[in-house]
Amino acid sequence: MISLERELRILPPAKLSLEGVSKTFVTKRGEIEALENLSLQVKEGEFVCLVGRSGCGKSTLLNIIAGLEKPERGYVLADGRPVTGPGRDRMMMFQDSALFPWLDVIGNVLFGLKLKPNFSRTDRIEVAKFYLRLVGLEQFTHAHIHALSGGMKQRVALARALAPNPKVLLMDEPFASLDALTREQLYLDIQKIWQERKKTIVFVTHNVREAACLGDRVVVFGVHPGGIRAEFIIGLARPRDINSVAVRELRIGYHRRVKGNTD
């Protein structure tokens, strides 16, 4: 049996290394090179944002790290071990929350926990409640998914992704469909949770300001073929506010340096 403290303890975050990753898609109009010979290193506990317009392969890259898709060439190492499929050490959050409507809020959070072996029922429920508290939804344990607002759904999705205690959190434009006020609150929350739980986060977005607000490092993707065009280290103190002057200046700087050669 796994003890509760052991299950909820803060794990050392993982290091990711991607080497020579390539991926093409076959469509009616021919082959599209989504990613070509891409290499990227993500440090333990780093918050990396991948920015680029749609079609640049940033989501494909995230799927490859998650193990949902296989690269044609190249490989991904998570903590030195090759990624061959999905794993609980790397959890993913989608743009559309992808919560299951036939389960209630805690049922969704429990879904992944039930697949973890050697876990008693009461402990599972304790863990699920812990994460619901962490995202501020302890009042909504038994609410139906469709009754929640978009922001609350993404909070449940975050709790669901955190519950199996992964070392890496992969986020695919998780806040893109939320209203501005909800999003701003979530920017602060995700930074707080990241610092508290010490995760390595790879965050995909097309919003440069969002990337500058959240990331330790912003990696800019270009299209045709998809690949890395530029990188920025963001050294601002945390927690950062999306409306702060510093974040705004970063975005302006980005536009000066990158725009024009991203595509």
Added chain:
Amino acid sequence: MKRALHACIFFSLLVLIWHLLVRAGVWSPVLLPSPASVARYLYEAASDGTLGQAAIVTIRRLLVGYAIGIVLGLPLGLLTARFKFSEDTVGVLALGLQTLPSVCWVPLALLWFGQTEVALFFVVIMGTLWSVIIATDNGVRHVPPIYVRAASTMGSKHLHTWLKVILPASLPFIVSGMKQGWAFAWRSLMAAEIYVTILSGFGLGHLLHYGRELNAMDQFIGIMLVIIAIGLVTDKMLFAPWERLLHRRWGTGLAQ
């Protein structure tokens, strides 16, 4: 309470119109019996036990055939959705046979199984099976792929994904398919009971048949009412709770 009152008033009005039509003498009372005589028949048939007996025989046939149809149809529907091979074989067969009115099976069933319960079960199964297969197959194809992807990141695969993700995700389709299957089963059973004298028990269809043969229109219309009532009650008891649950969970339907 208000809704029950509405229904009460509506149906009382219908009976009243019926009664007035009979009183006006538009049709001969042989063709259109009065509500009172139908009620009298139903009362007598209920008190001497014929009605209850026939209803039990019919409902038993229906339930057994329907249950077998679902037990066979659900897994077959999952298979046709999962494997190209079964889609091209069983899937096409189901699509074809679903268009065949199941009463067409009655003569064959008689020849194959004789005048037995099995013949009737067979007809009911043929009525249920294909629409359950098609609804299940259709439901699985409508499951958003992102559910499966999300589940797989959490460590779900193979059978677990099918039972815990794909099956519940396709429930709205499956329940409507089961409802359609129920309607088809009910229709085909009535047709079979009207056409075929089965030695193993008199069902409602037989009472209908003899009502016609003996020109006992009060019996005929009385049994029709019973058949409608059974259909209504099963819908309200069997399917309505499921549909309400699904609407609540999925947030679909116009909430009252």
